[in-house]
Amino acid sequence: MTIHTTLSRRQFVVSTLTAAGGFALGVGTTSAEAASLSVRPWNDDTTHYPGEINAWVVIQPDDTVIIRYGRAEMGQGSFTALPQILAEELECDWQYVRPEYASANRNVRDNKVYGSLSTGGSRAVRETGVIVQQAGASARERLIAAAAKRWNVPATECEAAMSKITHKPSGRTFRFGELAAEAAAIKLDKEPALKHPDQYKFIGRRIARLDIPLKINGTAKYGIDLEVPGMVRAAVMKCPVFGGTLKSADESKIASRRGIIQVVKLKDAVAVVADRTWRAQAALKALPIEWEVGAAGATNSAQFRKAYLDALDQKGAEARHDGNVDGALAKAAKVIEATYDVPIIAHAPMEPLNAIAHVQADRVDVWVGTQNADLALTFGAQASGMKPENVYVHNTFSGGGFGRRLGPDEVAQAVAISKAVGKPVKLVWTREEEIRQGRYRTQAAIRFKAGFAADGTAVALEMRNSAGAANPAGVKDGIDPQTLQGLINAAYQLPNYRVISMLKNTHVPLGPWRAPGHSQNAFFMESFIDEMAHAAGKDPVQLRRQLLAHRPDFQQVLDVLVEKGDWGTPLPRGRGRGIAITEAYDSIVGMIVEVTVKGGQVKADRVVIACDCGTVVNPRGVETQLEGGMIYGLSAALFGNITIKDGRVEQGNFDTYPVVRFKDAPKTEVYISPTPGKRWGGVGEPGATVIQPALTNAIFAATGRRLRSLPVVGQDLNGAV
Amino acid sequence: MVTIIVNGTSHQVDVEDETPLLWVLREEIGLTGTKFGCGIAECGACTVHVNGQAVRSCSVPVKTVAGKQITTIEGLSANSSHPVQQAWLTEQVPQCGYCQSGQIMATVAFLKTNPNPSDADIDANLTNICRCGTYERLRRAVHRAAALMRS
Numbered sequence: 001m002t003i004h005t006t007l008s009r010r011q012f013v014v015s016t017l018t019a020a021g022g023f024a025l026g027v028g029t030t031s032a033e034a035a036s037l038s039v040r041p042w043n044d045d046t047t048h049y050p051g052e053i054n055a056w057v058v059i060q061p062d063d064t065v066i067i068r069y070g071r072a073e074m075g076q077g078s079f080t081a082l083p084q085i086l087a088e089e090l091e092c093d094w095q096y097v098r099p100e101y102a103s104a105n106r107n108v109r110d111n112k113v114y115g116s117l118s119t120g121g122s123r124a125v126r127e128t129g130v131i132v133q134q135a136g137a138s139a140r141e142r143l144i145a146a147a148a149k150r151w152n153v154p155a156t157e158c159e160a161a162m163s164k165i166t167h168k169p170s171g172r173t174f175r176f177g178e179l180a181a182e183a184a185a186i187k188l189d190k191e192p193a194l195k196h197p198d199q200y201k202f203i204g205r206r207i208a209r210l211d212i213p214l215k216i217n218g219t220a221k222y223g224i225d226l227e228v229p230g231m232v233r234a235a236v237m238k239c240p241v242f243g244g245t246l247k248s249a250d251e252s253k254i255a256s257r258r259g260i261i262q263v264v265k266l267k268d269a270v271a272v273v274a275d276r277t278w279r280a281q282a283a284l285k286a287l288p289i290e291w292e293v294g295a296a297g298a299t300n301s302a303q304f305r306k307a308y309l310d311a312l313d314q315k316g317a318e319a320r321h322d323g324n325v326d327g328a329l330a331k332a333a334k335v336i337e338a339t340y341d342v343p344i345i346a347h348a349p350m351e352p353l354n355a356i357a358h359v360q361a362d363r364v365d366v367w368v369g370t371q372n373a374d375l376a377l378t379f380g381a382q383a384s385g386m387k388p389e390n391v392y393v394h395n396t397f398s399g400g401g402f403g404r405r406l407g408p409d410e411v412a413q414a415v416a417i418s419k420a421v422g423k424p425v426k427l428v429w430t431r432e433e434e435i436r437q438g439r440y441r442t443q444a445a446i447r448f449k450a451g452f453a454a455d456g457t458a459v460a461l462e463m464r465n466s467a468g469a470a471n472p473a474g475v476k477d478g479i480d481p482q483t484l485q486g487l488i489n490a491a492y493q494l495p496n497y498r499v500i501s502m503l504k505n506t507h508v509p510l511g512p513w514r515a516p517g518h519s520q521n522a523f524f525m526e527s528f529i530d531e532m533a534h535a536a537g538k539d540p541v542q543l544r545r546q547l548l549a550h551r552p553d554f555q556q557v558l559d560v561l562v563e564k565g566d567w568g569t570p571l572p573r574g575r576g577r578g579i580a581i582t583e584a585y586d587s588i589v590g591m592i593v594e595v596t597v598k599g600g601q602v603k604a605d606r607v608v609i610a611c612d613c614g615t616v617v618n619p620r621g622v623e624t625q626l627e628g629g630m631i632y633g634l635s636a637a638l639f640g641n642i643t644i645k646d647g648r649v650e651q652g653n654f655d656t657y658p659v660v661r662f663k664d665a666p667k668t669e670v671y672i673s674p675t676p677g678k679r680w681g682g683v684g685e686p687g688a689t690v691i692q693p694a695l696t697n698a699i700f701a702a703t704g705r706r707l708r709s710l711p712v713v714g715q716d717l718n719g720a721v
Numbered sequence: 722m723v724t725i726i727v728n729g730t731s732h733q734v735d736v737e738d739e740t741p742l743l744w745v746l747r748e749e750i751g752l753t754g755t756k757f758g759c760g761i762a763e764c765g766a767c768t769v770h771v772n773g774q775a776v777r778s779c780s781v782p783v784k785t786v787a788g789k790q791i792t793t794i795e796g797l798s799a800n801s802s803h804p805v806q807q808a809w810l811t812e813q814v815p816q817c818g819y820c821q822s823g824q825i826m827a828t829v830a831f832l833k834t835n836p837n838p839s840d841a842d843i844d845a846n847l848t849n850i851c852r853c854g855t856y857e858r859l860r861r862a863v864h865r866a867a868a869l870m871r872s
Contacts, residue, residue, distance in 0.1 A: 218752070
């Protein structure tokens with residue numbers, strides 16, 4: 001079966017193709033057919049849509065419910081979770097639901113009707129959840145009002161369920177599809193109240209993800225899979241020394257190669273445009289290029305590491321100070337100190353960055369799997385010189401994002417190349433380009449000091465942190481809250497607590513990496529808490545319980561972890577167990593890791609995860625995000641290391657930038673343990689944080705060797721017991 | 722001009738002999754279910770079958786598979802009915818899904834050589850990368866598929 005994707009230039013009709021293999025849901029639907037997603041789930045003609053009850057909900061005469069989705073789908077499953085939330089309030093039959101991407105262009109033209117389309121900070125459910133709840137409830141009440149008007153009865157006598165309005169006294173019914181046009185014209189006096197969580201029938205169900213049927217047979221369309229009529233293909237190389245510029249590229253050397261159309265020279269990059277991607281990639285490799293690299297071309301990782309560690313001695317900016325740390329440390333019976341650091345790491349999503357751009361006289365179209373359709377649109381406008389309202393971003397499925405697709409560099413390049421060649425262009429980065437042109441997690445270092453009273457009580461904790469700001473615009477008075485996530489807002493309560501920040505950026509571009517701030521800071525904090533426990537002669541769980549005595553939610557997660565993770569039970573020599581826990585994006589996540597260290601090699605055998613993320617929308621969604629986040633963080637802890645030589649990244653592919661494979665992946669159990677009544681927290685990112693210190697704490701338990709730097713692989717663990 | 726047989730259909734493609742099979746499948750024949758992930762046979766996102774054997778098509782020159790039987794994810798079954806696909810559905814394996822065509826094709830070939838694998842067998846023989854970290858569910862799905870295929 002071949003699906004050639006043919007798109008007309010102006011009109012994008014949502015494909016009626018839905019994959020086979022619908023699910024019987026049992027709840028929320030009258031049919032064995034489930035809701036479904038199109039392989040190309042977008043529709044740009046959304047401004048005036050018959051049956052549009054509000055910007056989020058369209059009900060068609062045949063009862064089809066189009067639910068707009070205002071975030072990215074990069075694997076986290078919220079293309080299912082948010083419609084699930086909306087359907088709960090709307091009282092629609094799930095089989096009729098057809099989610100599609102909200103239009104970024106409409107978001108510009110219609111005064112940010114969808115809020116932010118950016119997908120980071122584990123915000124999809126956490127922030128958009130309540131917005132779509134309200135949209136669903138409002139649509140439901142307007143459908144009820146439309147029915148009541150037709151029947152000339154009080155709305156209070158009418159009820160919505162399974163895509164029908166019933167007049168309870170008479171038993172008469174209307175289908176939603178019969179009422180949608182009238183409901184769209186009704187204005188409510190006030191917005192309806194949302195359901196109490198006890199009333200949820202559909203939220204909390206383990207429903208099947210809508211995108212999975214498309215992802216087991218090759219039909220799901222990622223950005224890299226799309227075709228536009230008349231399209232040419234491009235490969236690009238940006239100056240490998242960040243901030244450098246293009247000096248020359250001798251296109252005469254590749255001009256005779258088959259299929260080559262044009263070499264496009266950008267300020268900081270060069271692109272080869274050809275009729276086929278592989279011809280473009282091969283020609284780019286053969287193209288003689290000279291770069292202007294400047295002083296950054298003389299830098300290397302050893303210098304940077306020294307600079308971040310040296311920065312710990314600077315005065316810095318005080319980001320938080322409780323009590324009197326200096327006084328408490330001076331009076332303490334015992335003080336311990338330790339310095340930690342982590343290197344730069346890359347995101348390496350499976351789908352290399354890519355975009356199709358078509359610049360025309362009056363509009364720009366971009367097809368891209370992006371985490372940030374708003375910013376992709378802005379980049380498209382800037383690169384083309386077009387007004388934002390004339391830029392159309394068609395978001396697709398993304399083959400992973402993890403933060404890298406929040407900064408759509410590929411869009412700016414594709415638009416510039418299309419403008420230069422006057423044709424639609426598909427730009428596909430190589431893996432090497434993806435590894436070498438990242439927006440990396442910052443290099444960071446930290447120095448902790450902890451003071452204990454004579455009885456072993458921890459009385460003071462100070463940390464001096466040097467790291468780069470991924471978002472310089474967020475910096476105020478030398479402090480970037482994102483960089484300090486997990487330090488300035490750690491849940492541990494000590495009477496004297498201080499965080500000092502030394503922000504330091506280099507020529508290496510930074511960006512949010514799954515759980516920015518938290519990801520390195522959880523490693524730092526949870527490792528040092530472990531050191532504090534050992535220094536005080538306490539069990540690591542016991543010390544955490546004491547410092548979290550004010551947090552019953554943390555205590556119950558620790559209870560689950562201790563029980564399920566067999567904490568305190570003996571392990572044979574060479575094996576060890578480590579624990580770590582944190583709060584990130586309104587969720588508490590803890591892990592216990594069991595490792596075997598043998599012949600200097602580390603294997604994570606088992607990971608037990610416990611989580612309080614409040615109200616659960618879809619338990620399997622929570623489980624898979626925590627499992628996946630854990631593996632993502634495990635890759636960073638075991639292997640993640642981007643090094644700089646002569647100003648450029650040395651790694652280029654999975655041979656030099658290894659990641660977790662089957663053989664490295666531990667057996668995993670997830671226990672969701674929500675505090676009743678707590679609103680939903682994010683789960684996409686927290687899993688990537690605590691795995692790192694839980695692993696190194698387990699290595700300490702197995703070997704007595706405390707790892708204060710990452711990655712683990714490459715450090716000498718031989719003979720360490 | 723090279724002749725290749727993909728999912729039972731013969732195609733004549735006018736490409737250089739060294740063109741990787743991956744790009745022939747994607748851009749000459751229009752089968753985009755096979756993915757580009759690394760270009761150096763490290764990640765397995767481009768896995769297809771050549772005469773029933775799993776190969777990483779990004780590193781297979783098209784000339785070397787002329788006349789051989791090539792199967793892609795699109796040709797594995799009609800209606801996603803292959804036991805491996807059904808196991809993937811039941812276990813709800815994919816997240817971003819980008820690696821999963823390759824994971825499925827690698828598993829189909831693997832189960833032919835080992836119809837009842839242990840976890841250790843899986844870990845030793847399946848080497849495809851998944852950045853979303855679906856390995857735990859992948860293992861479960863491999864076992865489920867093996868059971869379906871034995872029954």
